[in-house]
């Protein structure tokens with residue numbers, strides 16, 4: 001860890017409230033969390049497409065993509081997952097500060113790490129969405145064949161198999177992808193954004 005004693009925060013002239021006044025949206029992060037195969041990426045893409053089509057400024061940060069670049073040095077140990085989420089929350093904060101609506105699609109299995117991410121945002125700007133789906137259904141979907149590999153021991157520390165997932169205790173939203181189709185889940189997120197004046 002670097003010594004940050006001689007680093008000072010520089011307040012920018014143009015602020016987030018200034019940017020908000022010029023637009024019909026409020027920068028925020030929609031933080032999707034759930035097991036592998038629960039539907040985070042699919043839902044994030046569908047919500048982003050709906051927002052984009054309606055003219056809103058959005059950006060999607062997705063687990064697999066970020067782990068190919070910014071976080072390519074990180075493994076799936078508890079410590080590295082924490083660092084993964086810490087960096088992502090910092091990037092999400094920058095995008096939200098630019099007044100974008102950011103969607104993040106990461107397993108983010110630990111409550112403490114999600115809670116640390118939440119603390120970086122204003123209370124109405126961090127929308128935790130639990131993408132709920134049982135392990136059995138995620139495993140039967142197995143869109144990338146990863147559960148099969150995890151069960152056969154090829155992938156160690158796989159979330160839900162031999163690495164923990166801690167479901168949110170009080171998320172802003174729960175979308176149940178086992179019970180509801182993609183369109184219903186997408187509408188649920190969009191309606192929440194309207195109700196909370198994130199989009200106008």
Ligand SMILES: Nc1ncnc2c1ncn2[C@@H]1O[C@H](COP(=O)(O)OS(=O)(=O)O)[C@@H](OP(=O)(O)O)[C@H]1O
Pocket residue numbers: 035036037040041063064067076080081082084085105106107108109144146155156157158159163
């Ligand atoms: N051991 C292990 N456990 C869980 N997931 C694994 C693992 N190894 C690789 N993958 C693939 O990496 C994706 C999850 O990355 P994340 O950055 O979202 O994980 S985490 O938030 O740091 O826990 C995850 O993507 P999703 O299936 O979209 O969730 C997998 O494709």
Ligand SMILES: Nc1ncnc2c1ncn2[C@@H]1O[C@H](COP(=O)(O)OP(=O)(O)O)[C@@H](O)[C@H]1O
Pocket residue numbers: 034035036037038039040041042043105141143176177178180181182183185
């Ligand atoms: N309501 C739903 N919402 C999102 N995905 C769903 C839903 N119902 C079924 N699915 C399917 O579940 C799978 C989820 O895969 P993916 O989005 O990659 O999950 P994750 O990003 O959480 O690993 C996809 O094949 C998708 O078509």
